Amino acid sequence: MMLQGVGLQKHFPATRGMTLGRARGWIKAVDGVSVQVAEGETLGIVGESGSGKTTLARIFLLLERPTAGSLLFDGQPTATFTRTDLARYRRAVQAVFQDPYSSLDPRMRVEHIVAEPLPPDGGAVRERVAEVLQQVGLRRDSGALYPHEFSGGQRQRIAIARALVTSPRLIVLDEPVSALDVSIRAQILNLLKGLQEELGLAYVMISHDLAAARFLATRLAVMYAGRLVETGECDAVYTEPLHPYTQALLSAALPLHPSARRQRIVLTGEVPNPMNPPAGCRFHPRCPRAMPQCRTAEPGWKEVRPGRFAACHLY
Numbered sequence: 176m177m178l179q180g181v182g183l184q185k186h187f188p189a190t191r192g193m194t195l196g197r198a199r200g201w202i203k204a205v206d207g208v209s210v211q212v213a214e215g216e217t218l219g220i221v222g223e224s225g226s227g228k229t230t231l232a233r234i235f236l237l238l239e240r241p242t243a244g245s246l247l248f249d250g251q252p253t254a255t256f257t258r259t260d261l262a263r264y265r266r267a268v269q270a271v272f273q274d275p276y277s278s279l280d281p282r283m284r285v286e287h288i289v290a291e292p293l294p295p296d297g298g299a300v301r302e303r304v305a306e307v308l309q310q311v312g313l314r315r316d317s318g319a320l321y322p323h324e325f326s327g328g329q330r331q332r333i334a335i336a337r338a339l340v341t342s343p344r345l346i347v348l349d350e351p352v353s354a355l356d357v358s359i360r361a362q363i364l365n366l367l368k369g370l371q372e373e374l375g376l377a378y379v380m381i382s383h384d385l386a387a388a389r390f391l392a393t394r395l396a397v398m399y400a401g402r403l404v405e406t407g408e409c410d411a412v413y414t415e416p417l418h419p420y421t422q423a424l425l426s427a428a429l430p431l432h433p434s435a436r437r438q439r440i441v442l443t444g445e446v447p448n449p450m451n452p453p454a455g456c457r458f459h460p461r462c463p464r465a466m467p468q469c470r471t472a473e474p475g476w477k478e479v480r481p482g483r484f485a486a487c488h489l490y
C-alpha cells in the first residue's frame with residue numbers, strides 16, 4: 176500500500192479565545208482514522224465542514240503531525256523519516272488547494288511558481304515547466320506571465336502544473352473545484368481525470384461536493400465529527416449508502432438519486448462541538464434512525480458487505 180494511516184488522531188489544544196468561557200480542552204479534529212491509498216486510485220474523503228477531512232489532508236501532506244496513530248508511506252512510518260526520506264516524500268506527494276487566487280503568489284511569474292518544488296537547475300527546469308504547462312492545457316510559453324493574467328480556471332491549471340512538476344505518485348486535492356465557476360468545474364475535473372489516466376497518479380480528493388467526488392473517486396470515505404462512518408467502492412456507496420449519515424448527505428446533495436427518492440432525509444442540527452462530541456454514536460443527536468443504545472455505546476467498525484465498511488448499530 177502506498178499510503179496508509181493507522182488510527183490517526185489529531186487533537187489541538189483549545190485556546191482561551193476558542194472556548195468562549197467553557198472549560199479548556201482538546202479539539203478532536205481527527206479522532207482515530209485508519210485509511211489507505213493505493214497506487215493509481217482516487218480516494219474521495221467527503222463530509223460537512225468540521226468533519227476533520229481537511230485536517231486529515233494536512234496530516235497526509237505532513238503539514239500536521241498526528242497526536243496519535245501513524246502514517247506509513249511504502250510501509251515506512253513517516254515519523255521515522257530522515258531528511259532524504261522527507262525530500263523523497265515531498266516530491267512524491269503533492270497538493271492542489273481550493274483557492275487558486277490565494278495559493279499562487281501574485282508577485283511571481285508563473286514559471287517560478289510552477290518550478291517552486293524543484294531544485295534550481297537552469298535549462299532543464301525551464302523545459303520541465305514548459306512541459307507541465309502544456310500537460311495542463313496552457314501554452315508552453317505562458318510561464319513568462321503573472322497569475323493575474325489568467326482566469327480562475329487557468330490559475331487552477333497552474334496550481335496543477337506546479338503539483339505535477341516533480342512527477343508525483345499522489346496528489347492531495349483539497350476541494351479542487353469548489354472556488355471555481357460551475358461552468359469550468361467540469362473542465363478541471365476532466366483534466367484531473369485525464370492526467371490520472373495518462374500518468375498513473377493517485378489522488379486523495381477532499382470534498383464536501385458529492386457530485387464532484389463521484390466524478391473522480393474510485394473509493395469513498397465518509398467522515399463525521401473526526402471519525403470515518405463509512406467506506407467502500409464509490410459506485411456502491413452512491414447506489415446503496417449504508418450509514419444514515421451517508422444516506423442523509425446523498426439525499427441532500429443528489430435529490431434525484433434513487434435512494435434519496437426512496438427516503439428523503441433532512442439533516443437538522445449541526446456538526447457537534449469537536450471539543451465535546453456526543454457519547455455513543457457521534458451522529459445520534461441528528462440521526463433519524465437512532466435507537467436507545469446509540470446514545471451510550473459507540474458503534475464498532477464492521478464489514479457490512481464485502482468491501483463495504485460502516486460504523487453503525489443498525490448492522
Ligand code: SF4
Nearest residue numbers: 456459462469487488
Ligand atoms: Fe444512527 Fe445509531 Fe447508526 Fe449512529 S449508530 S448512525 S445513531 S442508527
